Amino acid sequence: MSFRKLIVAGLLAGVPVCATAAVKPLAEDAAAFGTREAASQVAMSPSGKKVVILVAGSGGTTAAKVFDLVTGSASTPVSSTGAGNSLRWCKFGSETVLVCNYGGIVADSAYGLIGYSRLVRVDVDGKNLQQLGQRKSFYDSGLRQVDGSIIDWLPGSGGAILMARDYVPEEGKTDTRISRKQRGLAVDRIDLKSVKSETIERPLPGINGYMTDGRGQVRLRFQVESAAGQLTGKTRLTYRPRGSSDWQPLGIYEDDNEASILPLAIEAQTDKLYFLRKLNGRQALYRMALNGSNDVELVAKNDLVDIDNVTRIGRGQKVIGYTYAEEDRHAAYFDPEFGGLTAKLGRALPNQPLIDFVDASEDGNSLLVFAGSDVLPGTYYFLDRTTKEMSPIADVRPKLVDRTLSPVKSIRYKARDGASIQAYLTIPASSSGKNLPAVVLPHGGPSARDEWGFDWLPQFLAARGYAVIQPNYRGSEGFGDQYKNVNAFKNWETAIGDVNDAVRHLVTEGIADKNRLAIVGWSYGGYAALQSAAVDPTLYKAIVAIAPVTDLALLKSESEGYTNSNLVKEFVGSGDHVRRGSPLRNASALKAPVLLVHGDLDINVGVQHSLQMESALKSSGSPVELLRYPELDHQLVDSNARVEMLTKIGELLGRTIGN
Numbered sequence: 001m002s003f004r005k006l007i008v009a010g011l012l013a014g015v016p017v018c019a020t021a022a023v024k025p026l027a028e029d030a031a032a033f034g035t036r037e038a039a040s041q042v043a044m045s046p047s048g049k050k051v052v053i054l055v056a057g058s059g060g061t062t063a064a065k066v067f068d069l070v071t072g073s074a075s076t077p078v079s080s081t082g083a084g085n086s087l088r089w090c091k092f093g094s095e096t097v098l099v100c101n102y103g104g105i106v107a108d109s110a111y112g113l114i115g116y117s118r119l120v121r122v123d124v125d126g127k128n129l130q131q132l133g134q135r136k137s138f139y140d141s142g143l144r145q146v147d148g149s150i151i152d153w154l155p156g157s158g159g160a161i162l163m164a165r166d167y168v169p170e171e172g173k174t175d176t177r178i179s180r181k182q183r184g185l186a187v188d189r190i191d192l193k194s195v196k197s198e199t200i201e202r203p204l205p206g207i208n209g210y211m212t213d214g215r216g217q218v219r220l221r222f223q224v225e226s227a228a229g230q231l232t233g234k235t236r237l238t239y240r241p242r243g244s245s246d247w248q249p250l251g252i253y254e255d256d257n258e259a260s261i262l263p264l265a266i267e268a269q270t271d272k273l274y275f276l277r278k279l280n281g282r283q284a285l286y287r288m289a290l291n292g293s294n295d296v297e298l299v300a301k302n303d304l305v306d307i308d309n310v311t312r313i314g315r316g317q318k319v320i321g322y323t324y325a326e327e328d329r330h331a332a333y334f335d336p337e338f339g340g341l342t343a344k345l346g347r348a349l350p351n352q353p354l355i356d357f358v359d360a361s362e363d364g365n366s367l368l369v370f371a372g373s374d375v376l377p378g379t380y381y382f383l384d385r386t387t388k389e390m391s392p393i394a395d396v397r398p399k400l401v402d403r404t405l406s407p408v409k410s411i412r413y414k415a416r417d418g419a420s421i422q423a424y425l426t427i428p429a430s431s432s433g434k435n436l437p438a439v440v441l442p443h444g445g446p447s448a449r450d451e452w453g454f455d456w457l458p459q460f461l462a463a464r465g466y467a468v469i470q471p472n473y474r475g476s477e478g479f480g481d482q483y484k485n486v487n488a489f490k491n492w493e494t495a496i497g498d499v500n501d502a503v504r505h506l507v508t509e510g511i512a513d514k515n516r517l518a519i520v521g522w523s524y525g526g527y528a529a530l531q532s533a534a535v536d537p538t539l540y541k542a543i544v545a546i547a548p549v550t551d552l553a554l555l556k557s558e559s560e561g562y563t564n565s566n567l568v569k570e571f572v573g574s575g576d577h578v579r580r581g582s583p584l585r586n587a588s589a590l591k592a593p594v595l596l597v598h599g600d601l602d603i604n605v606g607v608q609h610s611l612q613m614e615s616a617l618k619s620s621g622s623p624v625e626l627l628r629y630p631e632l633d634h635q636l637v638d639s640n641a642r643v644e645m646l647t648k649i650g651e652l653l654g655r656t657i658g659n
Contacts, residue, residue, distance in 0.1 A: 023430070023465050023659060026650040032399045033460035034643035036060075039394035042380045044359040045092040046155070048366025050124070051382070052090045052098060053394055060638035064090040064100060066124045067393075069382065077126040082638060083631045084601070088117075091150075093192040094159030098122050099132070099150060105601040105633050113603045117146045119163070121192050130195050132163060137170050137180065144168050151187065152212040155315040155362055159192045162218070164210050167203040185209070187218055208235070213268035214316035219290060220263055220273070221247060230566045237261060241292050242271055248292070256481065264310045266290070269318050274299070274310050281481035282306050285322050300332065306478045313338070313367070314360035325478060327410035327422065328452035329354060341385075345369065348390070352376055354453055372396070374408035374426075377454045397456075404429050406462035408452055413505035415474075415498050422479075423471040423502055424450055426462045427511070437657040438467040438512035440503040440532075444523030446488035446495065449476040460646055461520070465659040467511050473498035473528075488524065489552060490573040492531065492581040499532045500539060516657035518542040518592075520649065523605060523634065524549065530583035530590070530613070537591050542656040544649050546597040547605050547634050550613040551584040552577075558606050584609075587616035593623040595652050597645050599632035625652075 036056040043052050052066045060082020066075045078100055080087040090100040103117035119132040133147025144166055152162035167182040187201035187210055201210065201218055209222035218240070225234040237250040251261040262276040262283070271290050276283040283306035285299040300307055302324050311321040311331055321333035333339035338357070345355050352371035358380070359368040365385050372378030377397040383390045395401060406429045412420050427433045439461050443450045450470045458468040472479070475488025475495040488495035503519070506512035519540050521529035526548025533543045549555050552572050559568035572578065579585050594617055598610035610626055617624040627648055629641050636642060653659065 029460060029463050030643045030646035033456045034646045035399055035639045037396050038398050039396055041089045042358060042368055043091045044361055044368050045095050046362040047095055048361030059640045062087040075125050077122045077124055093161055096124055097159055097192045105603055115145060115603055119148060134167055142168055151210050152216055153315045154216050161190050163188050163190055211263060211266055213266040215268040219266050231563050233567050239290055265319055267319050274319055313357050314364045325451050372454055374453055375405040405459055415501045421471055421498050423469050426458050426468040428462045428465050434510050435513050436467040437516035438506050439518045439520055440499060441468055441470045442499045442521045442525040442528040444525045446475045446524040447477045449478045464650055469502045469506055471498055471502035496532050496535055499528050500536055518653055518657050520544040522546040533592060534583050534586040534589040537589050540592050542652050543592050543594045547602055549605050550609040551582045584613055584616055588620040590622050595625050595648055597627045599629045599636055601633040604634040
């Protein structure tokens with residue numbers, strides 16, 4: 001047995017087998033689907049001989065585990081408790097050193113809820129844990145929420161990085177000779193063994209980010225505009241030609257501006273910038289020469305959806321393709337070798353068509369590959385391009401390995417105004433597909449979209465016997481400006497109409513029983529769940545709103561005192577739609593029982609939204625329950641909490657629409 005398969009023994013239970021799908025006890029389903037991903041954020045060492053995996057523990061705990069693929073040894077250099085802090089990722093800075101990011105949300109008596117993020121280095125054996133950002137001082141003149149970011153892993157350096165580092169000056173120190181005076185974002189070269197640093201770009205106020213060519217040269221600079229302490233929504237871009245120290249104007253980025261440039265990557269080999277810019281209302285991929293000529297060429301466009309990113313394998317390597325999502329996600333490759341490799345992997349893994357190259361060794365000969373589908377949550381594989389050997393490393397959700405999951409298919413339905421709306425339909429694997437209890441599950445955002453693939457929440461609902469429809473309502477991201485329809489707060493009537501029309505489509509098609517319908521949503525989806533039921537009080541028999549926006553005026557007022565306040569107010573808008581589009585103001589219209597779920601540390605949507613909604617529903621005599629988590633944020637990244645939430649959802653749906 002190879003040592004790679006020893007990892008499988010710990011994290012990979014096997015491959016799903018065909019079995020008779022049947023509704024299982026609620027407690028079993030809640031545990032199977034509510035438990036967090038066992039393995040995530042997998043990364044490879046420069047030699048390709050080691051991998052690091054974030055492994056979920058009980059509740060919200062997470063451990064970074066390093067596995068040696070040659071010797072079979074393993075270590076756990078760092079972990080997090082999940083209560084107010086979470087380990088987000090770890091990557092190899094060298095063969096013996098990890099760089100890890102952790103962060104969370106804390107309640108501050110002066111500032112309220114504050115999100116923070118920190119970078120540390122740690123030896124793979126767990127020794128020499130050290131902070132990479134500037135250390136906090138009692139005399140700091142302001143908060144440092146984010147201490148910095150890695151902008152270049154400096155391949156070939158043997159263990160150094162370029163870090164965009166935030167510098168905060170000190171105030172009130174009596175000895176001014178030793179007080180810190182630098183302010184702004186700098187670029188520092190840090191030796192990860194000694195943690196000694198060298199300034200590459202001095203700290204400058206007003207600079208918010210940098211981009212390199214992946215080979216150690218800082219080429220692009222971002223400056224977010226503000227006026228009177230408020231962000232304007234514009235980011236000015238400047239660049240530096242190769243070998244020059246002078247910054248030259250490149251353009252601006254501003255959401256919904258046709259001329260906006262959204263930088264994705266700089267390719268050192270060709271001295272070109274890959275970026276997104278609107279073409280006929282959709283994001284297209286362009287390439288610009290950074291030699292001073294600013295020559296631009298169109299690389300790719302899609303007449304249906306936005307291009308959303310580029311693909312490159314290995315640190316500092318060439319861009320090899322781009323990605324986009326139509327009904328399912330696609331990658332198009334410029335590089336014929338990777339196009340051919342993807343085709344071969346598709347044939348080798350015919351049941352796992354969602355294939356992604358996650359990481360690579362420095363020489364590119366060893367690859368980490370992720371593969372999954374709608375009914376396979378996903379597996380990480382090690383691929384040796386020299387020997388053509390591929391071995392599984394870790395299964396994402398071992399608890400679901402022996403479960404027969406429900407297939408997901410893309411459909412289209414007609415909205416009341418005749419518009420064609422794309423959606424995903426999940427039919428319980430054990431069902432006839434006719435006259436079922438059904439749940440509509442609108443996505444969050446609203447500037448987001450659902451995609452084809454595995455999703456634990458709709459799969460839980462399908463396992464309970466419910467047909468699930470996930471509409472990409474107008475207001476969803478990725479389908480172009482016209483479909484985005486400004487946004488789904490200002491034009492909530494269109495978005496909410498599309499949501500309700502989705503479940504009516506299931507009734508018309510004979511898939512759903514019109515007397516057994518429910519709605520479940522998270523974030524904007526929670527808002528949509530409540531508002532959809534307020535618009536049509538007799539349509540649904542149960543409502544579940546997780547971390548929902550309940551009052552558009554409250555959403556705007558929550559931003560007061562923050563630099564994005566004007567942007568939030570502009571996004572939501574002003575006028576009668578704010579009152580009419582707020583579930584809190586229409587609580588008396590809701591008749592079906594409501595389950596609210598919220599974390600106290602939610603800085604996306606404050607817990608007051610659910611507290612006030614609970615109070616309003618109680619005052620109007622509507623049945624309501626609030627499931628509240630004092631130590632969790634918007635995502636509720638805690639297995640115990642998610643299992644409890646799914647249990648409560650299952651109980652509510654069982655009482656109201658059966659299973």
